[in-house]
Amino acid sequence: MWGREMSAADEAISTQDMIARRSRLLGPAYRLFYDQPVQFVRGEGVWLHDAAGNRYLDAYNNVASVGHCHPHVVQAIARQAAVLNTHTRYLHETVLDFAEKLLATFPHQIGHVMFTCTGSEANDLALRVARTCTGGTGFIVTANAYHGVTSALTELSPSLGLPRPDASHARLIPAPGSEANAGEVFARHVSAALEDMRKCGIKPAALLVDTIFSSDGVFADPPGFLRPAVEAVRAEGALFIADEVQPGFGRCGEQMWGFARHDLVPDLVTMGKPMGNGHPVAGMAARPELLAEFGRRSRYFNTFGGNPVSAAAGIAVLDVIESEGLMQNAQHTGDYLVKLLRQLKARYPLIAEIRSAGLFVGVELRHGGQTGTPATAEAARVVNLLRERRVLISSAGPQGNVLKIRPPLVFGTEHADLLVQRLDQALAEVNVTQEK
Amino acid sequence: MWGREMSAADEAISTQDMIARRSRLLGPAYRLFYDQPVQFVRGEGVWLHDAAGNRYLDAYNNVASVGHCHPHVVQAIARQAAVLNTHTRYLHETVLDFAEKLLATFPHQIGHVMFTCTGSEANDLALRVARTCTGGTGFIVTANAYHGVTSALTELSPSLGLPRPDASHARLIPAPGSEANAGEVFARHVSAALEDMRKCGIKPAALLVDTIFSSDGVFADPPGFLRPAVEAVRAEGALFIADEVQPGFGRCGEQMWGFARHDLVPDLVTMGKPMGNGHPVAGMAARPELLAEFGRRSRYFNTFGGNPVSAAAGIAVLDVIESEGLMQNAQHTGDYLVKLLRQLKARYPLIAEIRSAGLFVGVELRHGGQTGTPATAEAARVVNLLRERRVLISSAGPQGNVLKIRPPLVFGTEHADLLVQRLDQALAEVNVTQEK
Numbered sequence: 052m053w054g055r056e057m058s059a060a061d062e063a064i065s066t067q068d069m070i071a072r073r074s075r076l077l078g079p080a081y082r083l084f085y086d087q088p089v090q091f092v093r094g095e096g097v098w099l100h101d102a103a104g105n106r107y108l109d110a111y112n113n114v115a116s117v118g119h120c121h122p123h124v125v126q127a128i129a130r131q132a133a134v135l136n137t138h139t140r141y142l143h144e145t146v147l148d149f150a151e152k153l154l155a156t157f158p159h160q161i162g163h164v165m166f167t168c169t170g171s172e173a174n175d176l177a178l179r180v181a182r183t184c185t186g187g188t189g190f191i192v193t194a195n196a197y198h199g200v201t202s203a204l205t206e207l208s209p210s211l212g213l214p215r216p217d218a219s220h221a222r223l224i225p226a227p228g229s230e231a232n233a234g235e236v237f238a239r240h241v242s243a244a245l246e247d248m249r250k251c252g253i254k255p256a257a258l259l260v261d262t263i264f265s266s267d268g269v270f271a272d273p274p275g276f277l278r279p280a281v282e283a284v285r286a287e288g289a290l291f292i293a294d295e296v297q298p299g300f301g302r303c304g305e306q307m308w309g310f311a312r313h314d315l316v317p318d319l320v321t322m323g324k325p326m327g328n329g330h331p332v333a334g335m336a337a338r339p340e341l342l343a344e345f346g347r348r349s350r351y352f353n354t355f356g357g358n359p360v361s362a363a364a365g366i367a368v369l370d371v372i373e374s375e376g377l378m379q380n381a382q383h384t385g386d387y388l389v390k391l392l393r394q395l396k397a398r399y400p401l402i403a404e405i406r407s408a409g410l411f412v413g414v415e416l417r418h419g420g421q422t423g424t425p426a427t428a429e430a431a432r433v434v435n436l437l438r439e440r441r442v443l444i445s446s447a448g449p450q451g452n453v454l455k456i457r458p459p460l461v462f463g464t465e466h467a468d469l470l471v472q473r474l475d476q477a478l479a480e481v482n483v484t485q486e487k
Numbered sequence: 488m489w490g491r492e493m494s495a496a497d498e499a500i501s502t503q504d505m506i507a508r509r510s511r512l513l514g515p516a517y518r519l520f521y522d523q524p525v526q527f528v529r530g531e532g533v534w535l536h537d538a539a540g541n542r543y544l545d546a547y548n549n550v551a552s553v554g555h556c557h558p559h560v561v562q563a564i565a566r567q568a569a570v571l572n573t574h575t576r577y578l579h580e581t582v583l584d585f586a587e588k589l590l591a592t593f594p595h596q597i598g599h600v601m602f603t604c605t606g607s608e609a610n611d612l613a614l615r616v617a618r619t620c621t622g623g624t625g626f627i628v629t630a631n632a633y634h635g636v637t638s639a640l641t642e643l644s645p646s647l648g649l650p651r652p653d654a655s656h657a658r659l660i661p662a663p664g665s666e667a668n669a670g671e672v673f674a675r676h677v678s679a680a681l682e683d684m685r686k687c688g689i690k691p692a693a694l695l696v697d698t699i700f701s702s703d704g705v706f707a708d709p710p711g712f713l714r715p716a717v718e719a720v721r722a723e724g725a726l727f728i729a730d731e732v733q734p735g736f737g738r739c740g741e742q743m744w745g746f747a748r749h750d751l752v753p754d755l756v757t758m759g760k761p762m763g764n765g766h767p768v769a770g771m772a773a774r775p776e777l778l779a780e781f782g783r784r785s786r787y788f789n790t791f792g793g794n795p796v797s798a799a800a801g802i803a804v805l806d807v808i809e810s811e812g813l814m815q816n817a818q819h820t821g822d823y824l825v826k827l828l829r830q831l832k833a834r835y836p837l838i839a840e841i842r843s844a845g846l847f848v849g850v851e852l853r854h855g856g857q858t859g860t861p862a863t864a865e866a867a868r869v870v871n872l873l874r875e876r877r878v879l880i881s882s883a884g885p886q887g888n889v890l891k892i893r894p895p896l897v898f899g900t901e902h903a904d905l906l907v908q909r910l911d912q913a914l915a916e917v918n919v920t921q922e923k
Contacts, residue, residue: 069578076586077793078599078775079782083576090578094571112573114790120569129565133556135530136765137548140519142505142526150512163514168604168767169791175637182638200789201611202618203638213785324790329572331604331767331791339514346515349649353636354550354760355605355767357513 062103066090084445085438094119097459097466099443110458110470111443116300116325117371118461124328127367131360139166139357149362152369154336156307158316162339166357168331170296170323171199174259176335176351177292177319178203184344185289187256189248191241193226195449197266198259198294207259210266210449220253226267227276229406238279245287255289257318262309263298268448269406269413269455271303277313290341293317296333297411300325301372301460304382304409312408327364328371331355377460381409388412388456388467395471399478401426410462413447414454425450429481436477442470498539502526520881521874530555533895533902535879546894546906547879552736552761553807554897560764563803567796575602575793585798588805590772592743594752598775602793604767606732606759607635612771612787613695613728613755614639620780621725623692625684627677629662631885633702634695634730643695646702646885656689662703663712665842674715681723691725693754698745699734704884705842705849705891707739713749726777729753732769733847736761737808737896740818740845748844763800764807767791813896817845824848824892824903831907835914837862846898849883850890861886865917872913878906 070088073081089107093100096118099107109119117124131145139146150164167173182188190207192198197210205213206221215221222244227237241258248255258280264270281291298309299322310317318341323333334356345351355361372378389407392414396402403417416426416433430446433454437444447455454474458466506524509517525543529536532554535543545555553560567581575582586600603609618624626643628634633646641649642657651657658680663673677694684691694716700706717727734745735758746753754777759769770792781787791797808814825843828850832838839853852862852869866882869890873880883891890910894902 066578069580069583072583073578076583076590076599077575077601078773078778080601080778080785080787081575082786082788083578088578090580091571091573092579094573099571099573099577114574115572119573120571122569125565125568128568129561132561132564132766133558135527135535135556136551137527137530137535137555138550139513139517141535142502142509142519142524143528144505144526147505147508147512154512163512165513165516169608169789171789172605172608172637178638179641200787201608201637201639202614205615211786329791329794329796330568331794331797337514342514342516349516350518350647351516351636352518353605353607355765358765358767360765361767 059103065102086435087438089438097462105441107441107443108466108469109443110456110462110466111445112459113297113302113457114324114329116302116460117328117368117375117377118459121328121371123371124364124367127363128330128360131363136358136360138354140352143359145359145362145366146357149365152366157320157336160316160338161320161336163342164334164336165351166332166334166361167353168333168355170321170333171201171204172353172356173296173321173323173333173335174199174204174294175201177259177321179349180319180335180337180341180345181257181290181292183348184341185254185256187254187289188220189222189253189255190220191222191224191244191255191258191284193260193264193267194223195226195267196261198261222247226264227270229270229272229404231273233273234276234279237276238283241280241283245283255284255287257290257292258284259292259294261294261297262313263303263408263411265297265411265455266447268415268453269411271312271406271408271411274312275314277310278315281315290318292319292321294321296321296323298408300368301378301381302409302411302457304385305378307378309408326368327361328368330361330364332361332365372460375461381460384462384464384467385409385412387464388471391467391471395475395478399482401429401478401481410458410460412456414456415448416452416454425452427452430454432481433474433477436480437473440473440476442473495539501538522871523874525874533898541877543877543879544902544905545879546892546898547881548895549733549738549893550760550765552738552896553764553804553811553813554895557764557807559807560800560803563799564766564796567799572794572796574790576788579795581795581798581802582793585801588802593756593772596752596774597756597772599778600770600772601787602768602770602797603789604769604791606757606769607637607640608789608792609732609757609759609769609771610635610640610695610730611637613757615785616755616771616773616777616781617693617726617728619784620777621690621692623690623725624656625658625689625691626656627658627660627680627691627694627720629696629700629703630659631662631703632697634697658683662700663706665706665708665840667709669709670712670715673712674719677716677719681719691720691723693726693728694720695728695730697730697733698749699739699844699847701733701847701891702883704851704889705847707748707842707844707847710748711750713746714751717751726754728755728757730757732757732759734844736804737814737817738845738847738893740821741814743814745844762804763797764804766797766800768797768801808896811897817896820898820900820903821845821848823900824907827903827907831911831914835918837865837914837917846894846896848892850892851884852888852890861888863888866890868917869910869913872916873909876909876912878909
């Protein structure tokens with residue numbers, strides 16, 4: 052071993068030791084990415100560096116949305132943490148400045164915001180508000196949705212694969228496809244779920260969807276397909292909750308929120324992951340008439356939610372999105388990336404479909420085109436081959452056959468070039484293996 | 488107005504403006520402390536500074552447990568935030584160092600720890616584990632308990648005063664008193680709750696208690712009173728979950744955890760508030776055999792939970808507790824404070840009982856001694872009078888008649904002197920008003 056960097060052999064030993072230690076300390080409920088898990092020690096922009104000194108192109112992590120360790124965010128956190136960190140039962144200007152800046156990104160009908168620490172807490176709060184305001188208990192979610200890890204949300208997160216309770220008030224419907232009449236089909240599923248609730252004596256509370264359908268496999272088109280479903284739900288007195296934890300904060304390009312793509316205004320909007328660029332901050336925005344009712348019947352306090360440090364982190368993230376034009380970049384780089392991916396698709400029949408909005412991209416792998424068999428094993432192989440080639444992506448969809456590409460928003464066209472070049476190599480290697 | 492400090496009149500206007508702005512932006516579900524809410528702009532050790540430049544003695548905030556803005560914690564956060572902030576699906580040494588250091592504070596039977604961002608998430612995860620491992624759905628909590636704000640926990644947090652669902656699987660029992668046979672009485676209530684569950688066909692999952700019974704009014708004595716109740720629960724195959732979100736991390740003096748006072752080992756332990764001195768970090772420690780079962784049937788991932796920055800903050804807090812001898816200080820200052828409070832009790836018949844463990848102190852106010860009427864209005868008055876005198880405390884208990892004193896653990900005897908001097912003045916003023 053020479054200098055501070057480890058050899059590959061030393062690194063492998065160190066990784067095995069760390070996995071054993073992790074299992075001993077954290078127990079068996081945690082999962083690691085990759086056949087060969089990776090240890091990162093440093094991050095900067097779109098790059099993550101491992102313990103051996105190698106750098107990886109991050110095309111997966113949406114949390115560090117304005118780039119790993121962005122100095123403006125780091126400084127905001129460090130500065131406020133040194134001055135005061137307290138809770139919302141005292142007055143503090145920073146949480147109000149954050150709320151004002153955040154609400155300015157929403158349609159005027161969304162007038163209040165409440166702060167939590169995680170997207171799970173935000174979605175769980177939205178369930179409470181929806182139940183309180185509608186008197187209903189029924190929720191409609193998509194068949195491979197993920198909305199969080201609290202007791203109430205695991206039932207609404209079928210992607211976790213947990214057993215469903217017998218008298219569940221959740222109704223699962225197929226995610227929209229990308230066909231031209233996707234809106235009509237999706238609304239039909241929603242109406243069937245509402246009808247089933249009626250039969251079971253369940254009053255509906257809300258339709259809860261991730262507006263980019265990330266864990267269902269990324270479905271963005273045609274724009275507006277959510278509208279008929281939302282109309283059907285509202286006709287029954289239930290609410291529409293837009294889960295923006297993944298699509299929000301400019302990732303989908305051009306607009307700040309995923310629901311904007313569908314030209315509608317949600318009743319409740321939840322947000323999280325990129326909100327503090329890694330600092331635990333999340334929240335729920337709402338139509339004021341709903342919180343008026345919720346406030347009459349309930350109250351909310353989250354010890355760490357909306358504290359001055361979290362608020363400072365959140366303000367800094369909004370600053371960077373604006374000052375660095377990251378929404379525009381998400382659109383620009385996203386378009387460029389999809390153009391390159393379409394060129395790959397022409398060469399690799401395994402690529403059945405490319406779906407995207409801005410820098411949220413799904414590449415569906417199937418044997419035999421769009422109606423063929425899901426190429427689940429191949430998708431996992433591609434993800435692991437890219438890790439070997441130091442590019443980070445993941446997979447999604449009920450069969451895990453959709454490559455999920457979701458990089459920090461500072462991703463440039465040069466990074467898209469590198470990603471597609473390595474993806475080309477990985478797909479070629481998968482092809483060779485198949486031909487053997 | 489002279490220099491940077493505001494006059495009292497300007498401050499009052501600024502406060503009213505800020506309250507209006509807050510209501511407009513955050514909505515009506517939030518609450519503020521005090522008849523005259525206070526705006527803090529800076530914190531240091533046991534002091535909080537308002538916008539007009541006045542300093543307040545903090546005898547209430549348990550989150551900033553090692554002192555507001557402790558430089559060791561602030562530096563740990565700033566340093567790690569600048570290097571890397573990512574999640575537990577990659578390997579990282581800091582979360583393991585934190586887990587190891589934290590687990591070393593527990594009895595050997597507690598072998599794993601899982602990380603969340605808030606105490607609510609930790610308690611909610613404990614519910615999931617208890618349900619999964621026992622197959623039960625019934626939980627026993629005390630009548631004015633608070634365990635968190637998720638959908639599942641609001642049902643187990645009667646202190647929130649929300650309507651309870653019809654077919655609730657929660658059973659509420661009276662909090663233990665401080666009588667000599669408190670353990671026997673409490674165990675009887677637990678057994679009755681188990682019997683009632685049996686009648687209703689509900690399989691019990693766990694007894695969940697805050698080991699200092701904070702919102703029930705602070706009950707610490709006699710040590711060991713929890714043991715018979717825990718035995719009764721275990722005899723039915725259910726678990727004991729120790730909620731250490733408030734009593735934990737050395738607050739109760741001499742020992743790190745509230746359950747240690749009762750000489751027993753919980754099945755699951757949840758922790759939060761002081762864990763990162765204000766940084767959103769929380770967790771659940773567990774007996775490995777339980778997580779073995781949970782890991783077989785379920786899995787857990789919390790995007791921000793156990794990230795390197797949170798872990799660095801948590802390590803720094805443990806460092807400070809140890810290096811500054813804060814457990815010993817909690818015991819020493821707590822004993823000194825209680826001695827002074829007993830002297831006040833001799834002079835003010837309104838003080839019916841003083842209960843404490845380390846720096847967790849409850850002062851119960853009643854008219855006519857221990858069996859008299861709860862002095863609810865007087866307790867609220869004392870809290871507000873102390874705020875006018877720039878000392879922060881709060882109240883607890885089902886009737887709100889217990890003064891809750893729960894300062895940062897760097898509270899010294901000189902701070903106890905000041906607190907008791909101001910409390911003396913406040914009680915005198917309450918007495919005068921009563922005589923009028």
